[in-house]
Amino acid sequence: MKNKQPKFVKKATLIWSILIALLVGGGIAYTVAYFQTRTIVSQAQATSASMQKIEAVYNNIQTNYYKSVSASKVTNGAIKGMISALDDPFSEYMDKSEATSLNNQISSSFSGIGAEVQKSGQYIKIISPIKGTPAKKAGLLPGDVITAVNGKSIAGKTITQAVNLMRGKIGTKVTLTIKRGGKSFKQTLTRAKIPVSTVNTKLVDKKIGYIQITSVSERTASELKAALKKLDKKGATAYVLDVRDNPGGLMDQALKMASMFLKNGKTIMRVQTKNGQQQIYKAGKKYDGGYKVTKPVAVLMNGGSASAAEIFAAALHQSADAPLIGTQSYGKGTVQTVSDFTDKSEMKITIAKWLTPNGDWINKKGLTPTYKADYPKYAYLQLINTKKTYQLGDVSSEVKTLQKELTALGYFSGKTNGYFGKTTQTAVQNYQKKAGLTITGKADAKTVVNLETKVQAKVAQNDRALAKAESLLSK
Incomplete structure (x- = not known):
């Protein structure tokens, strides 16, 4: 198995360092080491017993089940069962076709309805519809639960399986059954090419540069930099950075984006593993290449702003004093890593929490706006x-x-x-x-x-x- 770079909902360019603290000092060190060794041995024995049980079940199926069954089917089922037991909407096992589908999504080279989703019980919940896509135009909202695709229930399906059902050729139609609050309704959408460009700009009030960031993919940081330079030439004296309905994406891009607005050495984010240790990411040339924005900025966000969009917003707010304007953000505070298998299948698993510069974990809570403001109800x-x-x-x-x-x-x-x-x-x-x-x-x-x-x-x-x-x- 080959380890790839972690994904933050999508893939993030980040290599994790596991720091081992060495304890020294007389009898205390000996005692700690002794109990640590016993713990490791105990864990190894428990793991061995578990693997023996899994192997026994596998052999029993292959030997005694009344009809032939594919070895890969049984293996994939076992892996998916273990991942499912984590009860984590962001951890998932993907076979070859599912992994290919996800990788296409990361590079923004796919067609579909244009919504970021996550597992919600037996069904799929919308995190955010992407601006300009069929999902957004159809009025789908963060929190909407998709229960069926083309009349067929998606209960029990993985995120990737459900997404694959929603995708298809450009111009074809797909009907979703949506549950919103206590009501259920059907919505037919026409599949379209999901926009590759993630940054849109305009000059408002003659001197304020408005920059809308619709998602955070492989080229977003460079697109943002180009947009800033373009608006600079037009005489912009300040910037509005709009990450409303931005479902997030790549963590490495969020680091590069945030670093442009922070003084060198200022904290962008923290990542905390299960042992409590933190890795702190700070603004600097390694992320922004020396390009800095010193003009005033404000950030717009809402309930559809998630993951990498929240990293960006939190960094600018807590480390550059930028006001957050809008409504409470989504609250996605975990980091995933992806491992490749030789058959080109992949396993995505949550490995850490990410924290804001101040050390806040916003998972399931979101960022609170400095100024609350929303679109009218209609x-x-x-x-x-x-x-x-x-x-x-x-x-x-x-x-x-x-x-x-x-x-x-x-x-x-x-x-x-x-x-x-x-x-x-x-x-x-x-x-x-x-x-x-x-x-x-x-x-x-x-x-x-x-x-x-x-x-x-x-x-x-x-x-x-x-x-x-x-x-x-x-x-």
Whole structure:
């Protein structure tokens, strides 16, 4: 078995050093060494007994099971069973095809729906939909639980198996069954190429550089550096770094990114193994190549900001005094390593905690914003099924969503109760007239798509977190 570099949800370029403390000093050293030796021997004996039991079960199956069974199938089942016993959503065994799929994801060379997921009980939970992807456009949210793909339950499947079901050729459709709170609904998405570029920029308020980082993959640090230089030439005097809905990625990239904004010697993060020992990562030329940003910055985050995105945000906040603006982040505070087997299968296993510069473990808690600010509630409305036309007399949750969207745009002031009555019909007619659509009073696919496009545009115009950042950086 060949050990590869660790993965932080995805792969991270990091070589772990196991530091062994040597105890010296008379009888104390002898006594400690004696008990340590006994412990090691005891552990070895326990391991040997366990392996003998596993071997006995394997031999029994091969010898006595009533029909032939593939040796690799039994072996893979045993390995997956051991990993499953850890009850850790980030530890996983992947066969050759599954490992290839994950490696493609790391290099951003894949097509699918565009959502970072983790195991949640028997099903799969969305950590974050990636901006500009089918998952984001369909209104999927962090915390949504995927229970079925194309009508087939994914209960008991690994993350990779479930993800492979969701992936497919660009342009093909996949239907997910989503559980959100106490409700369950189906959402059909059209698979697309997931964006390779992870950094987007623009100049806001004429002098503030806005940089959106959608994920943290192999080229993100270099993309960020290029974006900063580009905005510098345009006269940016401060930066807003947006990691909202950023599901994270490579730890080595997070180190490089954070180091650009920190003075040399400042702590970026800490990694703590199970024996309590910590490895401290500090800003310096080895990470940023000597490139430093000295202008004021603010970081935007939300519940979809996870893993490497949280490392980046925490480092800038605690070691460079950058304000965090938005909502509580996801809270993914563990580090994984990946081991290769000769048959090209891989085992991903959690090996350590990562801590913020101040030593905080944010796992399942997340980072708390300095200033709480969020999109308006209508930003989180589920997309309406465009396969149906909604008209007078209809009653459904989608009509209720339609009413909320019309309310957001100022066309509806009645009760959003899901009943398509005369008031709703009039609101639809008024919207259609204003939008230059055929006035029917029915919400057909063309009307719904047009309406939702307008709602999303209003969401962008009412970005309270960005407005707060601009206010702080303009002072």
